[in-house]
Amino acid sequence: MKTVLMVAEKPSLAQSIAKILSRGNMSSRKGLNGACSVHEYTGSFIGQSAHFKMTSVCGHVMTLDFIGKYNSWDKVDPAELFSKAPTEKKEANPKLTMVKFLQVEGRGCDCIVLWLDCDKEGENICFEVLDAVLPVMNKPRSSERTIYRAKFSSITDTDICNAMNHLGEPNRNEALSVDARQELDLRIGCAFTRFQTKYFQGKYGNLDSSLISFGPCQTPTLGFCVERHDKIQSFKPETYWVLQAKVNPEKESSLTLDWDRVRVFDREIAQMFLNITKMAKEAKVESVSKKEKVKQRPLALNTVEMLRVASAALGMGPQHAMQIAERLYMQGYISYPRTETTHYPENFDLKGCLRQQANNPYWAETVKALLSEGINRPRKGHDAGDHPPITPMKAATEAELGGDGWRLYEYITRHFIATVSADCKYLQTTISFSIGPERFTCIGKVVTSPGKTNQEESKGNNHVSKIPFQIYL
DSSP, rough: OEEEEESSSSHHHHHHHHHHHHTTTTEEEEEESSSSSEEEEEETTTTEEEEEEEOOOSSSSSEEEEOGGGGGGTSSSSSHHHHHHOOOEESSOGOOOHHHHHHHHHHTTTTEEEOOSSSHHHHHHHHHHHHHHHGGOOEEEEOOOOEEEOOOSSSSSSHHHHHHHHHHHHHHHHHHHHHHHHHHHHHHHHHHHHHHHHHHHOOOOOOOEEEEEEEEHHHHHHHHHHHHHHHHHHOOOOOOOOOEEEEEETTTEEEEEEEETOOOOOOOHHHHHHHHHTOOOOEEEEEEEEEEEOOOOOOOOOOHHHHHHHTTTSSSOOHHHHHHHHHHHHHTTTOOOOOOOOOOOOTTHHHHHTTTTTOOOTTHHHHHHHHHHHHOOOOOOOOOOOOOOBBSSSSHHHHHOOHHHHHHHHHHHHHHHHHHOOOOEEEEEEEEEEEETEEEEEEEEEEEEGGGGOOOSTTTOOOOOOOOOOOOO
């Protein structure tokens, strides 16, 4: 019987995957580092009986740093950090003794299956795990394959079992790209942090210059924040005046007309226009035009859009929203929440995901109608080559998720349903009025085919409104 070691990126993820693959028939124990558990069960692997050991790491096993003598700020010129200073890999968290833990669990194993997150960072961690485990594993016979990579984007029975049945290989080039990025971050960040900290020390009395950090990501972000802050501080509001005219003001069907000049910034000129229009005894209809318009269904959901809506409409900060999304992913409710992609692959099971929502009381009617009439293919978005868009993977109730967990899940689900719904179609009627020499406009929108607006994309979003109107002169 073969022994197969399987490694995930987080302890909770290892437990979820082991539970699915063992159908709940597993034993669990704590590892020697106390942070990671090991879940064991028997089954079949590549047509042979096997004993499985499922465990995890806690993110990166190793980190990059300069060798000891280059860590002295006083003895090393920051410029040397760009080229002369050699680097070395160290354990990311020595207290976890992760390398020793992996070697203890990997000793005597015949094969390893890597269940790290399916992104470049996950690919890099794959090789960190392999560097620790391969020296203690059983040596393969001749050309026997021993290293396998599982590719998955959600923690559902279907996706995990499919990943186990279609194992690939880890991608060394993607792992090396992370190594390159880590070295650039280290060299640039350390060199500039040391340089500018020393440069600014003592130059500004009110500046805490004990450490002025620099980073390839944090510094441009700080620049955006400062630029926005300066704009807010330097903004000077200007008073302006607007002319408003009401048609049939004493009845419920009165209309407020929009002034074609929009606004003026001089009160005397505004008063002049007001006096001129008041002299007119009637509003004359100059033209009436009708046009059919479409409000497109949204693109599939990526991380940036999810966090934007969570902040703007749900009142959740990005960090809090991401923590909730990670938890929903770990529990199998949504797909992987870190993605730049807004385009579904052709073989993505859209109907299968939609069927999961057919009994939810909030949107069951819409979902059943879509399944019966046929779904619309989502709009073609951007394929970043990472993970599919964020998608609900199984049904949930408010009682199961509670609070913010339900609110975020509800938004993700409604957004997904909207992506496979028809576009919203409406008739826009524009009426141009003249009151004396001044021109005014009234626009009415009446929905002709609700389409995706049957599903609110989020609380607080604006939708096409039905505005009935009648003209009285």
